[in-house]
Each structure stands twice: as C-alpha cells, then as structure tokens.
Amino acid sequence: MSTSPHLTESFTNPENYTFPHNRLSTILHNPNKTPIVLVACGSFSPVTYLHLRMFEMAKDYVRQNTDFEIIGGYLSPVSDMYKKPGLLSARHRVNMCTLAAEDSDTWLMVDPWEAFQSYQRTAIVLDHFDHEINTVLGGVQTASGEKRKVRIMLLAGSDLIGTMSEPGVWTQPVNGIVQLEHILGRYGCLIVERAGTGMDQATDSLARWRSNIHLISQLIQNDVSSTKVRLFLRRGLSVRYLLPNSVVDYIEQNGLYQDETTSILSTNSNPDKGKEREAAAGASKKEAH
Ligand SMILES: Nc1ncnc2c1ncn2[C@@H]1O[C@H](COP(=O)(O)OP(=O)(O)OP(=O)(O)O)[C@@H](O)[C@H]1O
Numbered sequence: 004m005s006t007s008p009h010l011t012e013s014f015t016n017p018e019n020y021t022f023p024h025n026r027l028s029t030i031l032h033n034p035n036k037t038p039i040v041l042v043a044c045g046s047f048s049p050v051t052y053l054h055l056r057m058f059e060m061a062k063d064y065v066r067q068n069t070d071f072e073i074i075g076g077y078l079s080p081v082s083d084m085y086k087k088p089g090l091l092s093a094r095h096r097v098n099m100c101t102l103a104a105e106d107s108d109t110w111l112m113v114d115p116w117e118a119f120q121s122y123q124r125t126a127i128v129l130d131h132f133d134h135e136i137n138t139v140l141g142g143v144q145t146a147s148g149e150k151r152k153v154r155i156m157l158l159a160g161s162d163l164i165g166t167m168s169e170p171g172v173w174t175q176p177v178n179g180i181v182q183l184e185h186i187l188g189r190y191g192c193l194i195v196e197r198a199g200t201g202m203d204q205a206t207d208s209l210a211r212w213r214s215n216i217h218l219i220s221q222l223i224q225n226d227v228s229s230t231k232v233r234l235f236l237r238r239g240l241s242v243r244y245l246l247p248n249s250v251v252d253y254i255e256q257n258g259l260y261q262d263e264t265t266s267i268l269s270t271n272s273n274p275d276k277g278k279e280r281e282a283a284a285g286a287s288k289k290e291a292h
C-alpha cells in the first residue's frame with residue numbers, strides 16, 4: 004500500500020461529531036493477516052438488505068480468497084448536497100442505516116461524518132477513515148501488543164465502479180491529485196457484482212489497479228434497489244422483507260417516501276444510474292467551489 008499523503012491537510016467535522024468505533028475490533032486475531040476496514044459510500048435512501056448483503060459477501064470473499072482480516076465495516080451515507088433524485092434528508096437516512104446496522108451483524112457501523120456536512124468526494128471520505136482509524140485511534144493491535152496500520156477499502160457495487168471508467172467527475176483531480184489513483188492505488192476496493200452491470204464492463208479501463216480491485220460474484224441474483232423501494236412505497240406497495248423490519252417500521256412511522264415532497268429533489272425512477280451519479284456529484288462539486 005502506498006503511503007502518499009491525504010488529499011487534505013485537515014478534516015472538517017460536523018458539529019458534535021465523534022467517530023463511531025464501538026464495533027471496531029481492537030485486536031487483530033491473526034498476525035499474519037492485513038487488517039482492513041470496509042467502507043460503503045452511497046445514498047442509502049433507503050438502506051436495503053442488498054446493501055447489508057454486500058458486507059456479508061465481502062466477508063466470505065475475504066475469508067476464502069485473501070490475506071486480509073476484516074476488523075470493521077461502515078456505511079457512509081452521502082451529504083444532502085449530493086442532491087441526487089430521491090435523496091431523503093441525511094437525518095432520516097442516517098437513522099435508517101443505524102437501525103439496519105443494529106439489526107444486523109456485530110461489525111457494522113454508520114459514520115455520519117459525510118452525511119452532515121457539505122458534499123465530500125469519495126477519496127476524501129476514505130482519507131477521513133484512514134485518519135480516524137490510523138492516526139487518531141492508532142490502528143489495531145496484535146495479541147502480542149504490536150500496533151498495525153489498518154487498510155481502508157471501498158466496498159461498492161459494480162454499477163458504481165462502472166461509472167469510474169467513464170470520463171467525468173471521478174477523473175477530476177482533488178487538490179491536484181488524481182482521485183482514482185488515490186482510491187484504487189492507495190486504498191483499493193471490493194466490488195460486488197450488480198445485476199445489469201457486467202464486472203468486465205465495470206473494470207476494463209481500471210486494469211492498472213487490478214491488484215487492488217477484488218471482484219465478488221453474485222451467486223444469487225437479486226436486483227433490489229433503493230429506487231424500486233421508493234417506487235413501491237409511493238404506490239402504497241409493501242416493502243417488507245426487502246429491508247430490515249426496523250427500517251420498514253421507521254419509514255411507516257415517519258410517513259417517508261409517500262410523495263415527492265419528502266425528498267431533497269423530486270424522486271424519479273431514472274434507470275441510468277451512472278449519468279445520475281455523475282450529474283449529482285458534478286453539481287455538488289460545482290457548489291462546493
Ligand atoms: N442490488 C445491489 N447489488 C450490488 N450492489 C448494490 C446493490 N444495491 C446497491 N448496491 C451498491 O450499494 C452502494 C450504495 O448504493 P445506493 O445507495 O446508491 O443504492 P441504490 O440502490 O443504487 O440507490 P438508488 O436506487 O437510489 O440509485 C453502491 O456501491 C451500489 O453499487
């Protein structure tokens with residue numbers, strides 16, 4: 004792993020922010036393994052079982068195919084300033100992710116750092132995790148007391164990684180540094196196959212970082228998406244068993260996704276996720292400068 008500096012000298016924290024690390028393992032059980040933390044960035048509007056499944060698939064993949072040991076996993080909901088269609092307020096998205104994480108395994112956490120401030124590029128978000136886990140917390144310890152640096156890795160669906168190959172915001176430098184080099188060269192990622200986006204198609208032009216890109220195949224096809232869940236809710240259809248029960252209850256109790264006025268922008272069901280993301284990230288970037 005490269006030791007290039009972070010893309011920013013200092014990180015802006017939201018008011019009253021503390022980095023959640025209650026479920027982060029403090030011990031590296033196998034000293035021969037490289038400790039890693041998985042970070043999934045996205046809208047999570049709302050979080051679905053497929054988002055949680057990504058972490059489970061990654062856990063199996065890591066155990067069977069790598070020399071890594073996972074010491075924690077984070078959902079990092081994007082800022083309201085991302086302004087993607089269908090994006091509910093950060094407060095609700097963070098609350099739903101928190102319920103989902105509590106409901107699930109014991110190693111998942113939600114970091115609200117990104118959600119409660121201006122739009123942050125993904126490279127900066129990974130730097131923030133690196134800073135909190137390695138600089139502030141001092142990494143992880145082996146059973147013999149030796150301190151080890153934790154490697155941060157992006158966990159994403161193949162549709163998201165597919166957009167990295169397209170010319171656009173991902174390829175625009177952050178503070179003069181090419182951010183794909185930073186994300187894929189310094190950190191690396193685990194990519195979960197997503198119905199509708201081929202793995203080859205997603206990674207063809209990212210070949211130079213091949214050794215840092217881990218491809219995880221879907222053995223059970225499931226194309227649940229937040230867009231479809233929102234559509235169901237607007238039509239008054241049940242979404243139970245597509246999301247954790249606690250999240251379904253939260254949506255019902257708060258009357259979320261009933262109509263277009265509950266989202267940051269009006270909702271739509273545009274299937275062209277790549278273009279939607281590029282537009283959202285591009286707009287947020289322009290506003291940030
Ligand atoms: N069914 C799925 N299979 C694999 N990856 C998924 C799936 N659903 C979401 N992801 C991944 O989860 C991350 C966050 O996703 P995001 O919040 O955008 O969900 P989404 O369902 O794509 O949302 P939307 O429908 O609002 O665009 C992304 O990396 C995305 O690729």
Ligand SMILES: O=C(O)c1ccc[n+]([C@@H]2O[C@H](COP(=O)([O-])O)[C@@H](O)[C@H]2O)c1
Pocket residue numbers: 044045046047081085087123124125126163172173174280281284
């Ligand atoms: O950093 C970038 O250049 C960049 C460009 C496009 C998308 N992203 C991130 O990718 C995630 C996409 O989320 P979503 O909901 O559009 O799948 C979200 O966390 C964005 O901040 C990041």
